[in-house]
Amino acid sequence: MALAIGTGAQPASAQAYQCRIPGTIAVPQMVPDGPSRNLAVTGYTLALSWSPEFCKGRETSRPDRTQCSGANGRFGFVVHGLWPESRNGWPQYCATTARLSPTEARRNLCMAPSASLLARQWLKHGSCMSRQPETYFKVTRILWNSLRFPDMDRLSREKPLTAGRIRGEIAAANAGIEPENIGVSLDRKGWLEEIHLCYAANFMPARCDRRHFGASDAEPAKIWRGL
DSSP states (O other), X not given: OOOOOOSSOEEGGGGEETOOOOSOOOOOOOOOSSXXXXXXXXXXXXXXXXXXXXXXTOTTOSTTHHHHSSTTOEESEEEEEEEEEBTTBOOBSOSOOOOXXXXXXXXXXXXXXXXXXXXXXXXXXXXXXXSSHHHXXXXXXXXXXXXXXXXXXXXXXXXXXBHHHHHHHHHHHSTTOOGGGEEEEEOTTSBEEEEEEEEETTSOBOOOOHHHHBSOTTSBOBOOOOO
């Protein structure tokens, strides 16, 4: 499957090709799988998964049906999560009784096509940013909708391809974002897994730290287009 994204920079919404929301959405009850850390927020990371790579081998997985089966459309980049950061680590699992509703999950499924992922991101990360999931996902959508992406199908066919080339193409598509603000995560075989966009506490682009910058510019990279 050649990813259906045209030439030139495309808006973030174009990353969800023919997104069809399921008729019924069940939001699972999530429980923390780590300690609570209520730390001062000094910045944010918007993590974007490259869906064709994530879905490789998950096409028939029931938990990943919305994203990977093809029955609900095809996806390029999708939001993994908006993560608050701190100088002393990262905040997580802050105290909250608020739960993600099916209505709010539906509003965000073309951006992040998994109700369980949305519920987990709210509980683990959003709870340290806002009192209600609606606010957390509104901020996430604002950042997501501001982004543009290069033609990933064309980029995937470049030989050789490097992490720096991916970084540069994304920066070129987005005024105000520089390569130093973009992290590139590759798996052990060099396949693109995620992009990390780094922001200061005021949501202006910021230099990524070593952990989020990921692969060096010279590191060889590959982009899986799907079947």
